[in-house]
Amino acid sequence: MSNCLKYKEYILYAAGARLKSEVSNSYLNWVWWILVPALEMIVYYVVFGLFIKIDEPYHPLFLYIGVTMWIFFSKCVTGSVDLVRQNRYIIVNIFIPKSVLLMKDILVNVFKMMLSFVIIAIMMVCYRIPLSLSMLYFVPLILILVIFTFGTCCIILHLGVLYEDMGYIVSILLNIAMFFSGIFYSIERLLPNIYGYILGNFNPVAFLVICMRKAMIYNGDVPVTGVVIWFVLSIVLSCCGVCLIKNNENNYVKLR
Amino acid sequence: MMEDQALTVSNLNISYAAFRSKRIRNLFSERTKDVESIHAVKDLSFSLSQGEVLGVVGLNGSGKTTLLRAIAGIFSPDSGTIDLHGNRASLMALGVGFDPELTGRENIILSGMMYGYTGREVREVLDEIISFSELGNFIEYPVRTYSSGMHSRLSFSVTSFLKTDIMLVDEVISVGDAHFKEKSRARMQEMIDDKKHSVVLVSHDEELIRNTCDRVIWLDHGSLKMEGQTGVVLSGYYDFLAGCEGV
Structure with a gap:
């Protein structure tokens, strides 16, 4: 927390600089940040909606919410594996908490995710989805997703320093996790009761995606107990992750 | 005392x-031992x-x-x-945290903040850094457009103007063309001799x-x-x- 406050200005400036730097040479500039999830949504809609005939109410919105949240999670996790190696010149020359480098990367992805949610909001207006109180869950759900992702990334960052193979393992695990997170199908409707229940409640990304869809487009009941439990677990995971990094980060530079 | x-x-x-970074296939073998x-x-x-x-x-x-x-x-x-x-205590190192897509001015701020200085502290010496680097209008250009000499001048200027209590110097740095080499060497000497800092050289x-x-x-x-x-x-x-x- 103290690192977060001490380096607050750096995190904000560096995240802004990274966003600017990422698109400085591309023709479509920041439009890519919207286009990527939008194109993925279209691909899933064509494959699952039109070819396989899986139908969900407000299907494009259903997919866009899932894809947006998944892209955020998977990009952050993938980036954290090699974070220390990629910043080797920095970490051998100055002391900077590695969790600060991680926070900067996560903030960049939070910004892109928020941009996608602006498009989702516009689509909701086009679909004439009525305003409801359940939409207020948007803030805590995003907060839990960010905190859970940060905790996961801290642990992956540490393992990524220790084991060279982590990049491959994480990529495979993320592929498996995507299929079990209900990004392009409804876990509750398509999986048998018990499997649907387990995945929908014990897989945090699936749980958050389901809740977000309920809150934003279906005006459904968001399970408050589940939200509170995952909030607490995400905080615990993040605290453990930060402690893990803090206790070991001055040895990362000894990596040969 | x-x-x-x-x-x-x-x-x-x-x-x-x-x-020592390990390969997972070696986890259970003799080679795991450091x-x-x-x-x-x-x-x-x-x-x-x-x-x-x-x-x-x-x-x-x-x-x-x-x-x-x-x-x-x-x-x-x-x-x-x-x-x-x-x-x-800061180790004198060149170009830490530079992003080639950002302008020289933006890189000064980014690098300074990475060293733990506040935006205000960096902006206080910003003009001095720019002036010392002699980059002129190039300071508003992306660093990727710089020659290696210009890159070195900017990075030396950033490092040498950020105040620290204990300077840790791993070989005195002098960079750029003959003129700037002499200038940077003199600057380093001035910093070492001014008795405001303690120095490990x-x-x-x-x-x-x-x-x-x-x-x-x-x-x-x-x-x-x-x-x-x-x-x-x-x-x-x-x-x-x-x-x-x-x-």
């Missing part, structure tokens, strides 16, 4: 290989007074750079302590150490071989080197 001290290093030990452990700094103790310039000499691989990195907080000691007495330049340092320590295979007056330690060190060459 302690009030005068800028830095106290006590019984410092640093080893490598504690975090057999290659390098004891880079061994039971080292010394102190540095406020405004003092301490030279560090020794052969390549004697632990000089590791020592500087440990003082800067980059390495953690395996045992022993490094007490900075509340001072800020690692160098293989005998003349520089002799003319600059108040005191010298000589490291040999990570251990303190000799500590004392500059002339005395340098005589011992260069006699030792002459002996090595004669063998």
Whole structure:
């Protein structure tokens, strides 16, 4: 927390600089940040909606919410594996908490995710989805997703320093996790009761995606107990992750 | 007496290989063991007074750079302590955190903040940095468009204008063309001599150490071989080197 406050200005400036730097040479500039999830949504809609005939109410919105949240999670996790190696010149020359480098990367992805949610909001207006109180869950759900992702990334960052193979393992695990997170199908409707229940409640990304869809487009009941439990677990995971990094980060530079 | 001290290093030990990266297929085999452990700094103790310039000499691989990195907080000691007495210690390094897509001006701010300075502190010296770098209008151009000389000038300027209490110098840096090389060398000399900073200077330049340092320590295979007056330690060190060459 103290690192977060001490380096607050750096995190904000560096995240802004990274966003600017990422698109400085591309023709479509920041439009890519919207286009990527939008194109993925279209691909899933064509494959699952039109070819396989899986139908969900407000299907494009259903997919866009899932894809947006998944892209955020998977990009952050993938980036954290090699974070220390990629910043080797920095970490051998100055002391900077590695969790600060991680926070900067996560903030960049939070910004892109928020941009996608602006498009989702516009689509909701086009679909004439009525305003409801359940939409207020948007803030805590995003907060839990960010905190859970940060905790996961801290642990992956540490393992990524220790084991060279982590990049491959994480990529495979993320592929498996995507299929079990209900990004392009409804876990509750398509999986048998018990499997649907387990995945929908014990897989945090699936749980958050389901809740977000309920809150934003279906005006459904968001399970408050589940939200509170995952909030607490995400905080615990993040605290453990930060402690893990803090206790070991001055040895990362000894990596040969 | 302690009030005068800028830095106290006590019984410092640093080893490598504690975090040797592993391949998962070797996890359960004999090769998992960290057999290659390098004891880079061994039971080292010394102190540095406020405004003092301490030279560090020794052969390549004697632990000089590791020592500087440990003082800067980059390495953690395996045992022993490094007490900075509340001072800020920074290793002088060029171009840390530079992003080639950003302008020179943006990179100055980014690099400064990465060193732990606030935006306000960096902006206070921004004009001085730009002026010293002599980059003119290029300061508003992306750094990727710079020649290597221009890149070096900008990075040296950033490093040399950010205030720190203890300067950790791994060889005096002089960069750029002949004119800027002289300018940067003079700037480094000015910073070392001004007695506002305490300095730990690692160098293989005998003349520089002799003319600059108040005191010298000589490291040999990570251990303190000799500590004392500059002339005395340098005589011992260069006699030792002459002996090595004669063998």
